[in-house]
Amino acid sequence: MKISVSMLSTYLFCSRKLFLQQVLALKEPPKESTVLGSLRHEIYDFINQSEEKIVRTIKEKIQYNELITTYKSFYSKALREKIIKNKSKIKEVNLDIVDVFKRTWPLILDEAETRAKNIFDFIQKYNVYGPELWKKLTPKIISEIRLDSNNLQLKGIVDKVEIYEDGYVPIELKTGKMPKQGMWPGHRIQIAAYSMLIEEKFKTNVKEGLVHYLDAKETRHISINPFMKEEIMNLVKEVQDLLKNQDIPNYCENKNKCVNCGLRETCYNEAEVSTLLSEIK
Numbered sequence: 001m002k003i004s005v006s007m008l009s010t011y012l013f014c015s016r017k018l019f020l021q022q023v024l025a026l027k028e029p030p031k032e033s034t035v036l037g038s039l040r041h042e043i044y045d046f047i048n049q050s051e052e053k054i055v056r057t058i059k060e061k062i063q064y065n066e067l068i069t070t071y072k073s074f075y076s077k078a079l080r081e082k083i084i085k086n087k088s089k090i091k092e093v094n095l096d097i098v099d100v101f102k103r104t105w106p107l108i109l110d111e112a113e114t115r116a117k118n119i120f121d122f123i124q125k126y127n128v129y130g131p132e133l134w135k136k137l138t139p140k141i142i143s144e145i146r147l148d149s150n151n152l153q154l155k156g157i158v159d160k161v162e163i164y165e166d167g168y169v170p171i172e173l174k175t176g177k178m179p180k181q182g183m184w185p186g187h188r189i190q191i192a193a194y195s196m197l198i199e200e201k202f203k204t205n206v207k208e209g210l211v212h213y214l215d216a217k218e219t220r221h222i223s224i225n226p227f228m229k230e231e232i233m234n235l236v237k238e239v240q241d242l243l244k245n246q247d248i249p250n251y252c253e254n255k256n257k258c259v260n261c262g263l264r265e266t267c268y269n270e271a272e273v274s275t276l277l278s279e280i281k
């Protein structure tokens with residue numbers, strides 16, 4: 001069975017949670033963070049698709065202000081459309097659509113500024129425009145790449161990849177709290193797993209990865225090494241065994257993790273868990 005990269009990070013967070021989700025088919029009730037996260041992914045998907053179109057239409061002597069205005073108008077229109085499309089999900093978690101726009105727009109604006117600056121700096125350096133600019137652009141930034149490997153028994157969607165002449169850099173965008181140093185273990189594992197998938201799919205080298213903590217507006221770096229790859233392969237095997245063996249893991253040791261867990265009620269209801277277990281055996 002192929003394991004998704006997000007399953008690896010859930011496993012590291014709490015193996016019991018992964019078992020409840022994947023074996024007993026329990027679903028966390030929709031949460032504000034999940035709805036906002038999936039909206040963000042839809043918009044980044046649009047951003048990915050529109051990048052080539054924007055770059056190819058850039059004409060000679062464009063000023064930075066014009067470029068950022070183009071990006072901003074593309075992205076704000078997309079954000080409004082995606083919010084309207086997801087209106088019922090947004091209401092389900094008691095959010096207001098205007099509030100969602102206000103909370104999401106700063107992240108999208110950051111992305112618009114990053115991309116506009118990347119393009120403008122490149123134009124200044126190489127003096128190329130339109131289709132030629134797109135052809136020569138480095139780094140190309142691509143969002144939401146789907147990755148899948150029979151060999152690694154892994155699949156997933158990486159948030160963003162920067163493509164340079166000498167290799168690829170996977171980037172994960174994360175909302176919520178940032179650790180004091182480095183990145184959370186689940187994020188580190190995600191970057192390592194995406195690096196392996198990217199190396200295989202694009203026959204390239206991945207030497208480093210980044211996690212961009214959106215709320216803190218800070219980027220953390222990680223170097224990829226062979227030990228991490230071994231760690232991922234071992235984790236994939238552990239998760240496959242967990243899903244196959246049907247033995248429910250114990251509660252996680254750190255009870256702080258249970259406080260915001262959407263499966264807490266069922267998880268601690270021994271009678272319900274035992275009924276669910278008997279149904280699968």
Ligand code: SF4
Nearest residue numbers: 014017252258261267
């Ligand atoms: S409530 Fe705690 S032990 Fe149960 S699944 Fe959630 S995090 Fe794991």
